[in-house]
Amino acid sequence: MNWQKKIPKVLTVIIFAGLLIGTALSSRRRSFSSDEANKRNVALKEYGFFLEPINNTAGINFRHLCPQIDPKVKNIEAQIASMGASVSIVDFDKDGWPDIYFTNSREGTENVLYRNLHNGKFEDVAPALGIADVNQKGTGVSMGAVWADYDNDGYRDLFLYKWGKPELFHNEKGTGFKNVTQGSGLPDWVNANSAIWFDFNNDGLLDLFIGGYYDEKFNLSKLSTTKIMPESFRYANNGGRNFLMENLGNGKFKDVTVEYGLTSTKWTLAAAATDFNGDGFPDLFIANDYNVNELYINEKGKKFSEIGRQSGIGNIPKSGMSVSFGDINNKGIIGVYNTTITEEGILIQDNNYWEPQSNQNQNPYPRFVNLAQLSGINNAGWSYGAQFGDLNNDGFMDLYVANGFISGKKGTSYWYDYSKVTGGNSTIIEDALNWPDMNGKSQSGYEQNKIWLNRGDGSFEDVSNKVCPYVTHDSRAVAMADLFNTGKLDVIVANQNDIPLVYKNELQNGNHWVEFELEGSESNADAIGAKVELEWDGKKQAQIVTAGMGFSSQNQHRLHFGIGKDSKIEKAVIYWPTGKKSIISNPEIDKLITIKEPGRAQTAIRLN
Secondary structure, three states: OOHHHHHHOOOOEEEEEEEEOOOOOOOOOOOOOOHHHHHHHHHHHHOOEHHHHHHHOOOOOOOOOOOOOOOHHHHHHHHHHOOOOOEEOOOOOOOOEEEEOOOOOOOOOOOOEEEOOOOOOEEEHHHHHHHOOOOOOOOOEEEEOOOOOOHHHHHHHEEEEEEEEEEEEEEEOOHHHHHHOOOOOOOOOOEEEEEEEOOOOOOOEEEEEEEEEOOOOOOOOOOOOOOOOOOOOOOOOOOOOEEEEEEEEEOOEEOOOOOOOOOOOEEEEEEEEOOOOOOOOOOOEEEEOOOOOOEEEEOOOEEEOOEEEEEEEEOOOOOOOEEEOOOOOOOOOOEEEOOOOOOOOOOEEOOEEEEOOOOOOOOOOEEEEEOHHHHHHOOEEEEEEEEOOOOOOOOEEEEEOOOOOOOOOOOOOOOHHHHHHHOOOOHOOOOOHHOOOOOOEEEOOOOEEEEEEEEEOEEEEEEOOOOOOOOOOOOOEEEEEOOOOOOOOOEEEEOOOOOEEEEOOOOOOOEEEEEEEEEOOOOOOOOOEEEEEEEOEEEEEEEEOOEEEOOOOOOOOEEEEEOOOOOOOOOEEOOOOOOOOOEEEEOOOEEEEEEEEOOOOOOOOOOO
8 A cells, every 4th residue: 555645745734614513412512612713723823733623524423322220229320330431543444544433331322433534534334344233232331442453364353342241353354343252262241441452472463451340240230239339449359350361363262360360350440561671571550440550560471470569550549540651751761651530629649650760770670650740740630541642743742631520410529428438348338329329419520631741851731721622521531543644643532421522633833753553474463562762863752552552442553753843763663572673764754654574584674
């Protein structure tokens, strides 16, 4: 495929003056005033970009519906049913254009796959392809999706995790999807809120990690007991199982969770994998609700050892919601952003940015320091998903955080009621009947999502109300992708029980960029786990190829680097999962470059 034809070197920006979300789509009816238009002009002048919502013109009319929970726990149904909105980006048909998949979470509703039509519009092709009607009675409801080529046939397949029966769909070369769950070895039932693809043993076959939240013995729509809640708000261990599923090939997976030491039941909400200790094997960072986070070091693909306390990330129990990777200081060091909950005057947990310490010669395991407060990215309200990405292409990674828990009756708050149960013993806390009736009240609702712009000096500026129309939703998942092949990162947000927000990045500052699409040969075909270090003008930024990161989300597969006004890149260094290293000298700017992993006697192959 000729990528150069798809991504022009010179772009004429078309200003969409009328691409604002209409009131008919929004659950919070409002109109965008002339003040919003002025905000756009000011943002373009001061920051060089503006995030323009384009749902209407793009043809995206999906609305998420929350799960319906057994009436036995009607008193806190709004809290239990507060998750399920997710977004994942995939080029399912290999046409070079990112597509968007949203999950729905009510029995009988359909998920949607918006195919990119290359002209600023999208169409839902999920029904035609067989991945829409997946919330059928008795099978549970969707919580999220992750895509990867598990059989190395060149097309990305779909793993759908649920509060229910997880499902695997094989991509039939972009023409449809075949449900291959039966006989695959996947678990019968998981109340999961996270999953990622990664190759934990570097055998070239992608494995699955599935994070359990509620105990898998519960069907939340048909309960036999009301004792389903956490036993503690600080050290709960009565959550769902996590599953490590080894890919055996031929569409078969084996549960090796116990064998590899991933047996905790700490109410997992998010996970992501990368090699933290430099031994060539991906390690696993797990964000847990009602407990401490966990860091599992991969012992050469033979087992995992949990070192959360030794590393520094697992000492203080918080409400871990999301895991995202970013190199915010351009030191070539991958840090971890972990969201939590902050409600001023009530609960101050603060989000974390865990950066590995560079001098670790005397430490057997990596140790981390929390730089979130120093960088100014610690307080974002009740946070869920987060992603790093260079929104203004200045060469530094910015941060988008999805906020808001339950937007109920305005002027009300459930926090006081909530405090009545938080001090109870495990017998009281774990029984949902002991929780005060929410009665339509808000809890950290009507929050605006955070957009933090990286200043390039280790600090961030909050531009949330400056580069985007003001809206409040109960946002959950966020993903970034160059939806229109223009070298700009667009932002897609999944909102609970509401419409999503698809933002086109109206970037007009002339900054340069480069994108890399990696293809594995001896490594897994998607090169999941590969790291790219880009060096230019004395800077070095690292990024990781992932298949699932954040909260219930997945970014585009390709890696996007902004480089500012610089017109030359010194080199790109690719570290493949097999241990091979490729060096691309002076890669072209303002291009998408596809790199194929070299074989035993090859150099890296640049396909365009």
